[in-house]
Amino acid sequence: MDKAWGILFLAAAVFSIAIFAYAPSQGWWFPEDVSTHGHEIDKLFYVILAVTGLAFVATQAVLCFVVFRYSGLRRGEKGTFIHTIHWLEYLWTFVTAAVLAWIAFVQVDAWANIKFKTRAPDVKTHAHVMAGQFEWRITYPGFDGEFNTVDDVMGLNQLHIPVESPILVDLESRDVLHSFFLPNFRIKQDAVPGMVIPVWFTTKPGTEDSYEIVCAELCGWGHYKMKGMVFVHPKETVDLEALKAEVAELKEQLDGFAADAAEKPDKKKRLEVERAWTKQLGRLGRFTENPGLHLSFEDWLKKAHEEANAVALED
Amino acid sequence: MAESQASAATHGAHVEEHEPEYELGFVRKYIFSTDHKIIGIQFLFTTLFFFLIGGLLVLAVRWQLAWPWSNMPIFGPLVFGSEGGQISPEFYTMAFTMHASIMIFMVVIPILAGAFGNFIIPLQIGARDMAFPKLNMFSYWFMWPAMCCFVASFFVEGGAAASGWTSYPPLSSVWSAAPGSGMGQTLWLTGVSFVGVSSLMGSLNYITTIVTMRCPGMTLFRMPLTTWSLFITAILQAFALPVLTAALVMQIMDRLAGTGFFIPPELVVNNVEASGTGTGGQPILWQHLFWFYSHPAVYIMILPAMGINSDVMATFARKPIFGYKPMVYAISGIAGLGFIVWGHHMFQSGMNPYLGTAFMISTMFIALPSAVKVFNWLGTLWGGNIRFTAAMLNAVAFVSTFIIGGLSGIFMAATPVDIHIHDTYFIVAHIHYVLFGGSVFAIFAGIYYWYPKMFGRHMNEPLGKLHFFLTFTFANLAFFPMHLLGVAGFPRRLADPYHYITFKHLLGLNQFITVCAICLGLTQLIFMFNIIISLIGGKRAGKNPWDSNSLEWQADSPAPHGNWGPSLPVVHRGPYEYSSPEVQEDWLPQTRDLNAEKASS
Numbered sequence: 001m002d003k004a005w006g007i008l009f010l011a012a013a014v015f016s017i018a019i020f021a022y023a024p025s026q027g028w029w030f031p032e033d034v035s036t037h038g039h040e041i042d043k044l045f046y047v048i049l050a051v052t053g054l055a056f057v058a059t060q061a062v063l064c065f066v067v068f069r070y071s072g073l074r075r076g077e078k079g080t081f082i083h084t085i086h087w088l089e090y091l092w093t094f095v096t097a098a099v100l101a102w103i104a105f106v107q108v109d110a111w112a113n114i115k116f117k118t119r120a121p122d123v124k125t126h127a128h129v130m131a132g133q134f135e136w137r138i139t140y141p142g143f144d145g146e147f148n149t150v151d152d153v154m155g156l157n158q159l160h161i162p163v164e165s166p167i168l169v170d171l172e173s174r175d176v177l178h179s180f181f182l183p184n185f186r187i188k189q190d191a192v193p194g195m196v197i198p199v200w201f202t203t204k205p206g207t208e209d210s211y212e213i214v215c216a217e218l219c220g221w222g223h224y225k226m227k228g229m230v231f232v233h234p235k236e237t238v239d240l241e242a243l244k245a246e247v248a249e250l251k252e253q254l255d256g257f258a259a260d261a262a263e264k265p266d267k268k269k270r271l272e273v274e275r276a277w278t279k280q281l282g283r284l285g286r287f288t289e290n291p292g293l294h295l296s297f298e299d300w301l302k303k304a305h306e307e308a309n310a311v312a313l314e315d
Numbered sequence: 316m317a318e319s320q321a322s323a324a325t326h327g328a329h330v331e332e333h334e335p336e337y338e339l340g341f342v343r344k345y346i347f348s349t350d351h352k353i354i355g356i357q358f359l360f361t362t363l364f365f366f367l368i369g370g371l372l373v374l375a376v377r378w379q380l381a382w383p384w385s386n387m388p389i390f391g392p393l394v395f396g397s398e399g400g401q402i403s404p405e406f407y408t409m410a411f412t413m414h415a416s417i418m419i420f421m422v423v424i425p426i427l428a429g430a431f432g433n434f435i436i437p438l439q440i441g442a443r444d445m446a447f448p449k450l451n452m453f454s455y456w457f458m459w460p461a462m463c464c465f466v467a468s469f470f471v472e473g474g475a476a477a478s479g480w481t482s483y484p485p486l487s488s489v490w491s492a493a494p495g496s497g498m499g500q501t502l503w504l505t506g507v508s509f510v511g512v513s514s515l516m517g518s519l520n521y522i523t524t525i526v527t528m529r530c531p532g533m534t535l536f537r538m539p540l541t542t543w544s545l546f547i548t549a550i551l552q553a554f555a556l557p558v559l560t561a562a563l564v565m566q567i568m569d570r571l572a573g574t575g576f577f578i579p580p581e582l583v584v585n586n587v588e589a590s591g592t593g594t595g596g597q598p599i600l601w602q603h604l605f606w607f608y609s610h611p612a613v614y615i616m617i618l619p620a621m622g623i624n625s626d627v628m629a630t631f632a633r634k635p636i637f638g639y640k641p642m643v644y645a646i647s648g649i650a651g652l653g654f655i656v657w658g659h660h661m662f663q664s665g666m667n668p669y670l671g672t673a674f675m676i677s678t679m680f681i682a683l684p685s686a687v688k689v690f691n692w693l694g695t696l697w698g699g700n701i702r703f704t705a706a707m708l709n710a711v712a713f714v715s716t717f718i719i720g721g722l723s724g725i726f727m728a729a730t731p732v733d734i735h736i737h738d739t740y741f742i743v744a745h746i747h748y749v750l751f752g753g754s755v756f757a758i759f760a761g762i763y764y765w766y767p768k769m770f771g772r773h774m775n776e777p778l779g780k781l782h783f784f785l786t787f788t789f790a791n792l793a794f795f796p797m798h799l800l801g802v803a804g805f806p807r808r809l810a811d812p813y814h815y816i817t818f819k820h821l822l823g824l825n826q827f828i829t830v831c832a833i834c835l836g837l838t839q840l841i842f843m844f845n846i847i848i849s850l851i852g853g854k855r856a857g858k859n860p861w862d863s864n865s866l867e868w869q870a871d872s873p874a875p876h877g878n879w880g881p882s883l884p885v886v887h888r889g890p891y892e893y894s895s896p897e898v899q900e901d902w903l904p905q906t907r908d909l910n911a912e913k914a915s916s
């Protein structure tokens with residue numbers, strides 16, 4: 001009867017291994033990696049998984065074996081009277097120490113590449129990311145490459161980056177702690193009020209999509225909804241002409257709106273026109289939400305400027 | 316040296332007999348008692364009560380993760396009637412904060428140090444009581460203000476603390492940052508301070524008692540590993556707690572007295588300027604101080620569990636502990652290294668990454684003594700004559716699950732991997748494998764094992780085995796898949812993770828975990844039922860029902876006031892001489908004097 005407990009312990013070990021083997025097929029595994037450094041993290045994970053997996057199998061096997069083998073004996077029977085085996089103690093202590101030292105050693109470089117300031121890319125800061133309850137305020141320096149000038153472009157919860165270029169971001173917080181977590185870029189860094197922390201990464205060639213920004217540090221009741229997006233733009237413009245036309249048309253309509261509004265002092269009519277234009281601006285809003293990933297980053301920046309002008313016009 | 320100390324103690328023992336004023340009133344005997352056994356039992360029942368409260372809180376968390384924004388049955392209408400039975404994000408943050416705070420500060424720490432520490436230490440070293448019985452009584456009664464603070468915080472404006480059990484400022488220290496950062500947070504800080512005072516009183520008592528009150532013949536290396544681990548834990552606590560207490564006082568001052576230890580200059584939170592700005596504080600300072608205590612606290616919660624586990628395993632494997640001295644050195648090693656690894660909680664915090672590398676290396680090496688302990692437990696079982704009592708099953712389960720908790724720690728210690736898994740469910744999986752899979756299984760083992768000594772009756776064995784089977788099964792089913800959530804990047808502490816496309820597909824797995832967690836919670840009712848009915852209906856237990864060697868089994872069950880009758884026991888050997896060829900039986904109590912037996916026969 002006692003031996004049956006061995007089955008329970010064996011089942012637990014088998015379940016652990018089986019669900020790890022099954023998980024990737026269900027997507028219970030690493031999200032897609034689109035950064036150039038992410039493979040270093042993933043590789044290290046697999047190395048540790050191999051080493052710990054081996055230790056796991058070995059220790060659980062011994063555990064199940066002893067439970068099977070040494071239970072259910074007769075009551076009077078005695079156990080082995082042994083206190084220790086010195087060489088064995090030394091052996092497992094030193095082997096474990098050596099393995100741990102090796103694991104410690106192999107990861108130093110990956111960490112340095114991702115976090116040591118001395119290894120940051122030698123580029124201008126791409127954007128300031130200011131975290132706050134419960135949004136990401138993102139500022140680009142605009143075409144002059146300088147922050148705090150008139151052509152700065154500001155956006156909410158949207159980080160636009162060009163593919164393949166090293167991106168350097170200055171991370172700040174204006175209230176409590178937040179954490180800038182990009183699961184697909186293998187980036188996580190707390191944002192701390194009173195500190196400016198540089199974060200850098202590069203997107204793999206051929207990436208052209210949007211990815212989520214997650215707040216990973218508890219920042220209040222709205223922590224769960226502090227979501228942002230990273231938009232990866234291609235290097236080359238694909239269809240700039242069509243977009244220019246669309247923006248020009250929009251701008252024309254907006255000019256028309258301004259003229260309309262000025263001409264009609266009648267309150268009722270004015271409201272009517274406003275409603276019509278809100279519809280138009282709603283279209284513009286959607287446009288901003290899905291900001292044409294086919295554009296290069298520079299073209300996106302131009303468009304953002306124009307949109308900003310348009311919104312200013314509305315006011 | 317040890318001999319002369321021992322004989323001095325023998326003489327002392329005859330002088331300090333306290334037979335008079337034996338008859339105490341009910342209040343002095345069971346409520347304001349100075350008897351270490353009663354205090355231990357008081358700690359036991361109090362912590363078991365909070366174990367249920369902490370468990371209820373997590374049901375809300377699990378419900379929300381499985382069926383977000385839907386009405387919670389039974390508790391929903393009862394607790395969140397105003398929201399139509401739906402859990403609000405404010406309550407969600409409060410629930411996981413208080414779940415962890417209660418489980419750590421009101422359950423695991425006080426049950427190990429308070430309940431087991433008090434009950435076991437004097438019995439295992441052959442003392443009549445603690446060195447300072449009144450201080451001991453106060454250590455229990457200082458838990459009450461803490462409990463009152465925690466319970467009351469649910470009813471103040473804004474509700475209980477909701478900044479996580481780590482209480483990171485500025486979220487925790489600025490009133491305008493969150494509803495829970497009001498009075499609830501102040502009560503949390505005050506409550507934890509009281510727990511600290513209680514623990515410190517206990518620690519000083521344990522250290523003094525173990526150093527000065529061991530019975531004749533009880534050298535340090537003849538102490539059972541439970542006492543050893545409680546001894547080292549007490550030292551650990553005595554050194555780590557002052558730092559936590561200082562940090563708690565500093566945060567209380569930031570909140571109430573306008574200081575700015577943890578608040579950066581000119582901070583505006585939620586459109587309100589934080590008080591204490593302009594003094595140039597640093598939020599990360601709190602994290603250093605907090606983890607300087609709270610990393611060792613992890614060992615405060617696991618070392619006694621390891622000790623208990625060793626005693627139970629040797630007893631039911633009918634074998635000496637394999638590598639007794641390496642076990643003691645491993646405990647000391649863990650405690651020593653435990654003071655220089657705290658930064659591994661802060662790799663992504665903005666702390667200098669060079670420091671991260673240093674903490675990574677120290678953390679890697681703290682895995683070594685833990686591994687040595689696992690190997691020695693396996694060595695203990697090897698070649699034994701294992702008896703699977705409910706206590707032993709829980710002890711073996713401890714080894715099985717602690718292996719998982721120990722190994723998953725290596726992933727988090729690896730700084731680059733930690734970038735991805737930090738603040739995800741990988742961490743939640745790890746802590747539950749260590750604290751539930753580890754500490755709680757050992758606590759169960761300890762309760763099944765020492766219950767006869769506490770109450771003179773056995774717990775019901777078939778019920779105990781059923782409870783074990785269900786607990787082990789559901790704990791693994793609930794906690795293991797959390798590793799996979801973590802690998803997928805699933806963050807902890809989100810009231811609704813599924814509006815991220817990245818995590819949408821993890822809903823099904825979370826529902827599975829929730830169902831298992833609910834079953835795990837219900838299973839604990841069997842345990843509570845068993846504890847209560849066995850008090851009156853349990854099979855009567857003799858002095859030494861498990862044929863154990865250590866000293867506590869030479870006292871009556873339950874042990875009387877003063878433990879040992881007219882004269883103290885005398886110890887002749889270590890506590891693990893099971894299956895010794897010197898005697899016919901497979902146990903050889905520490906007190907049995909083989910030389911005297913030979914001489915007389």
Ligand SMILES: [Cu+2]
Pocket residue numbers: 131132133134177178179215216217218219223226
């Ligand atoms: Cu946030």
Ligand SMILES: [Cu+2]
Pocket residue numbers: 178179215216217218219220222223224226
């Ligand atoms: Cu957050």
Ligand SMILES: [Cu+2]
Pocket residue numbers: 609610613656657659660
């Ligand atoms: Cu730690």
